[in-house]
Amino acid sequence: MNESQAQHVAHRVIVDLTTQLDLTHFDDSLRSVAAGRAARRQAVTSALRGVADASQSRLIPLLERLRRRGDVAEYERFIIVNRFVVGATPAGIRALAAAPDVATISEETPPTGSALAVVRADVTNLDSVSWALRAIGGREGLDGHGGVVGIIDAGASAAHEQLRQNFRGGNTSWFNPSAPTSTPTDILRGHGTGVLSAAIGRTIGVAPGARWIACVGLPDGHYNNIALTQCAEWMIATGQPDILINPWQLPEPGCDRSLQRIVAVWRLAEILPVFAAGNYGPEPRSDRSPSNYGFSVGAVARGDRLFARSSRGPNSCDRSIYPTIVAPGSAVPVAYPLTPSSYIRTDGSSVAAGLVAGAAALLLQRHPDASVAELEEALRAGAVDLGPRGPDNDFGYGRLSVPGALKALDRIRSAAKPSSSTVRPMQQ
Structure with missing residues (x-):
């Protein structure tokens, strides 16, 4: 593959956004209420989703423009960490990195040795x-x-x-x-x-x-x-x-x-x-x-x-x-x-x-x-x-x-x- 062709190949990356739920503050707020296990989980997921929806909605128009241009192949949203997983060309990655809501972009990890903790x-x-x-x-x-x-x-x-x-x-x-x-x-x-x-x-x-x-x-x-x-x-x-x-x-x-x-x-x-x-x-x-x-x-x-x-x-x-x-x-x-x-x-x-x-x-x-x-x-x-x-x-x-x-x-x-x-x- 020559350099020109490589510029059009999409790579999967993790795009973390700047706004994240303040876990310490949210934990403190939960401690003040009698929250059962199920109620606490619902509260946590709702809070994570609220933070993610607010900031991800600002980045989605850019992702859609890049998709129409051919620089983004796909993207997936996450709330456990406020992030996207994006398949993007080098030009698409550069455009995302310049967005004010983006904190970091990480490459997909390549395969290495087994990560499983077993001996024999x-x-x-x-x-x-x-x-x-x-x-x-x-x-x-x-x-x-x-x-x-x-x-x-x-x-x-x-x-x-x-x-x-x-x-x-x-x-x-x-x-x-x-x-x-x-x-x-x-x-x-x-x-x-x-x-x-x-x-x-x-x-x-x-x-x-x-x-x-x-x-x-x-x-x-x-x-x-x-x-x-x-x-x-x-x-x-x-x-x-x-x-x-x-x-x-x-x-x-x-x-x-x-x-x-x-x-x-x-x-x-x-x-x-x-x-x-x-x-x-x-x-x-x-x-x-x-x-x-x-x-x-x-x-x-x-x-x-x-x-x-x-x-x-x-x-x-x-x-x-x-x-x-x-x-x-x-x-x-x-x-x-x-x-x-x-x-x-x-x-x-x-x-x-x-x-x-x-x-x-x-x-x-x-x-x-x-x-x-x-x-x-x-x-x-x-x-x-x-x-x-x-x-x-x-x-x-x-x-x-x-x-x-x-x-x-x-x-x-x-x-x-x-x-x-x-x-x-x-x-x-």
Whole structure:
């Protein structure tokens, strides 16, 4: 392709606008009202949409003029971050960059190595009870009923016996922006299926009574900033899970804040994002984003030995403890979508994150009105301390304990009961 031809080729870019919802101020306003989970999510999405509609409407006439001129092929609007994804020629991109409402323009990320946090997988027969489930203290008579667990991954299978019965179903439970299909599939390597089965599998999961939804945000297992934006938006506007598993990392080590606003919006809408800490150990400072600005989960083997490749801290973004906690992540039996009854043993922080997500669903069953912050505090406070006394940059606050987290949340919720004179109900 010569230079003249290249000037007429459209490239996909992310166009972020200058006006964004003030998340801190909006969070403060929500704290002054007694907002249930559903009402809070509606308030957050309405506020995001209001900000986006106002400024996006000013840019749409320019996009339409550029489309008629042949310099814009397509565009898509988003609210989780006030942005467009635009297919535009170099001339179209220059015209957009000059618009006063445009803050930044970012190129679509090229394919890199796998972003999925998995190390190895061996074919196995199914154990009667997973050692990982025993290690975290079982289910304490709960099953996660009433909770919804989401996942952003390369796919998930609703055909497997562990996941068939608790897929939420309908047209708001599965989204593949790259290749739209009506049925959840996981044809790449079974990563999403395995992680979900650890969280909510019918017999091997921590919370078999919870339902699940999924979005393909890592096409072919690779990080793509546009696919991730599409899934992030779908999760808050359509899927709306209570807990969201993110068993992947950005390609480069260290602190990359490009997804920080997305994570903050999920939390604002009372969606608990649970991140795999990564498998880049044993070196210190082997953390990656976005797990280093979220609730990150490292991995341990049997006997509470640290999994050798579990990523370590300190946190590159703020020097805090990393990972947040650890959970079983070595030779854990999980579902594998080769057949509806195939299983593997897998290693890594992805499956550990799945176990923590399942535990969070149990906490929500016990206390349906618990906030994201309260769930995170309970998981930290209830963890079994490992390694040096107190939090450290190998084990975080300790190994996941379902009984410990439930007791901690009981205490937190008891102390947090508001006085009727200080909190007013949210207007519907």
